[in-house]
Amino acid sequence: MQDSNSKELGLYVHVPFCSTTCDFCAFYQERPSKKGFEQYFLALEKDFLAHLPEQKFSTVFIGGGTPGLLSALQIKELGKLIKQFGVLPHCEWTVEVAPNEISREKIEAFLEAGINRLSLGVQTLDPVFMKELGRDHNVSRALEAYKLVRNAGFKSVNLDLLFGAPGQQLCDWQDDLRKVVELDPDHLSTYCLTFEEDTALYAKLAKGAISIDPEREAEFYEWAWDYLPRQGFGQYEISNYAKPGMECRHNVNTWEMNDWIGYGPSASSQINRVRRKNFSNIEQWAQALLTEQPLHYEEWTELDNQELARDAILFGLRMNKGVKVNRIAERFAMDQSVFSGIINFLNALVTEGLAEQEGGNYRLTKEGRIRCDAIGSELPELRDQLVAI
Ligand code: SF4
Incomplete structure (x- = not known):
């Protein structure tokens, strides 16, 4: 991996x-x-x-x-x-x-x-x-x-x-x-x-x-x-x-989708393209660590580059500096064409006054930040785009 x-x-x-x-x-x-x-x-x-x-x-x-x-x-x-x-x-x-x-x-x-x-x-x-x-x-x-x-x-x-x-x-x-x-x-x-x-x-x-x-x-x-x-x-x-x-x-x-490891009951981690969550119960978490081999978790999801790149855009939009889609494509070794659905979506936000764009960097306006949760839920999936090209 x-x-x-x-x-x-x-x-x-x-x-x-x-x-x-x-x-x-x-x-x-x-x-x-x-x-x-x-x-x-x-x-x-x-x-x-x-x-x-x-x-x-x-x-x-x-x-x-x-x-x-x-x-x-x-x-x-x-x-x-x-x-x-x-x-x-x-x-x-x-x-x-x-x-x-x-x-x-x-x-x-x-x-x-x-x-x-x-x-x-x-x-x-x-x-x-x-x-x-x-x-x-x-x-x-x-x-x-x-x-x-x-x-x-x-x-x-x-x-x-x-x-x-x-x-x-x-x-x-x-x-x-x-x-x-x-x-x-x-x-x-x-x-x-x-x-x-x-x-x-x-x-x-x-x-x-x-x-x-x-x-x-x-x-x-x-x-x-x-x-x-x-x-x-x-x-x-x-x-x-x-x-x-x-x-x-x-x-x-x-927020930039770099790695972190969480320790303790109910702690979440994201490391080497796996997002996992420890048991939200001290007994169960301790029991697993003291007796299980291999260890089990409350949640375990393997992530691919499309999911990580989309989440980097999703969380990046919550930050005032915004996101540069071509940097994210580069970072996750993906072709920019895969991002065309997301770029069209972001350009539509610009037209509606919910985002602004400068040199390929997109950031939400005040109005966009108020509607950030709704924008996040509508952000296109990159996987759909892969299927389409
Ligand atoms: S009850 Fe909840 S919000 Fe209050 S201190 Fe404990 S974890 Fe924090």
Whole structure:
């Protein structure tokens, strides 16, 4: 199998423990327990040993769940384990933490482990919407946690924000953004609240207690796209903004369809043209690693160049720099004629004012970004084109 031209290799570690379930959350998670942590660390080492890459990792992302639930000692252990399997000297190394789990001791452990980028799950600085989201921290705790991490010496600090909570008006979102800009983080991720099945928020929606308003959400998006760049936060993806040079390399690597390996229950990987997902159950994931040969996964899909190239265009369109179709054709060793269906589709977007094109580079306009999900679902398959020529 030909190598997939990956320049960077990302490492993702999933820490599946959460003390409570946020009202909007549909992710797999476990309540923390002594037995759970022991089982997790035992199987995590096996997971690393079973999936050793040939090259060193250039980015590391520890996400969850709530990685901040790990003790200082466990954080250091995790750092040692990861380093043992090879990280490059200038590796970007992120951990996601909720404000309630921040302490001086843990911050020191993060730094000692090698972590240089911290992502704080603030979600909002509005007490009313914090309650609506069912988070287990409050605004003053979020601000205290930010102060602690801001002064701790991380190279980069990200704040995660959510918008579109029930009852939230544009002026509330504007206030939220003004407040976070004053805090002066290096990076901002702003996500629109989604109503996933089997969540407390979805149950409220189903009962008619709350409603979705796409026009209001579009207004929220557009205000952030306009406001944040004027405050020095360049937008580089639909939901992500950074001070110059502070873009999250780990996420850009995955959006560009380079390789990454995910360790831990429910973690996904894309490596050597295989996309796979570990079991979303700690028992089943650990059992497979401790006893199975060959290993089984919850999902396993072999990808060909057509699928990878199409996904590189799909995710590339979400980024502000856009996509150059001829570069993607070159990268995946494909004839440009195979892309004629996609090029016609992109040219039609230009005619409709949803995209702009310069020197073969296509990028979505504001209107196009609002309709990005619909555009993605209509993007032609490359395989159909192969059959047609
Ligand atoms: S902390 Fe994250 S993973 Fe845990 S319940 Fe909340 S949103 Fe879900």
